Amino acid sequence: MTGVATLLLLRHGRTTANADGILAGDLPVELDELGVAQAEQARGRLAGLPLAVVVTSPLRRCRQTLELALPGVAPVADEGLRECGYGEWSGRSLKELADNPLWSTVQHHPAAVVFPGGEAMAAMANRAVTAVRAWDARITESHGHDAVWLACSHGDVIKAIVADALGMHLDLFQRISVEPSSVTAIRYTPQRPFVLRVNDTGTPVSALLHKHRPPAEETAESDAVLGGGA
Known part of the structure; x- marks a missing residue:
């Protein structure tokens, strides 16, 4: 597999x-104490990579993650990587939203x-995929075949990009997990x-065992956490 750039997708802390x-x-919203530690851990994992370009969602949590993970780098903001526009759902508790009739459609x-x-979730997926594919083509052309570049975005946005790359219908994207500060390539x-x-957090495999959601996120066991979760 030569002749193309490599995209690293970093979720904010x-x-x-x-x-x-x-x-x-x-x-x-901003990173909490754990989110700051996650972004600082990402700095060690990304250190030394010859990143041709760093692109980011314009939202503060992504910019803050990059300030800690890639200090001294000036990212380019792209609206295509912005979080899904949840409209009236923004700022509400996931527990409360799980009782809304629309929640089942979000899941299935x-x-x-x-x-x-x-925003329509399909519109979010389309703008995000369009953005990263356009950046990837430009970077391959301008920086050469071995270029590596990074985009910092949000859980549902990255899940949509991964689903497209896997040839999955968007209706299946809730099967993908993208945790805070994880790297997807x-x-x-x-x-x-x-x-x-996908969803590489750099943690030992044992961290995957008996993993439970925090009480604030508890919904039905099989439900994906809207927004990506913590």
């Missing part, structure tokens, strides 16, 4: 909203969801994308 089980949306048929006063080629890594 845990925020105060994540910790409290609140759907942040476009709210200007997200491609049909239009958030009240907000994709290489787009002329024939197909290759998903090289």
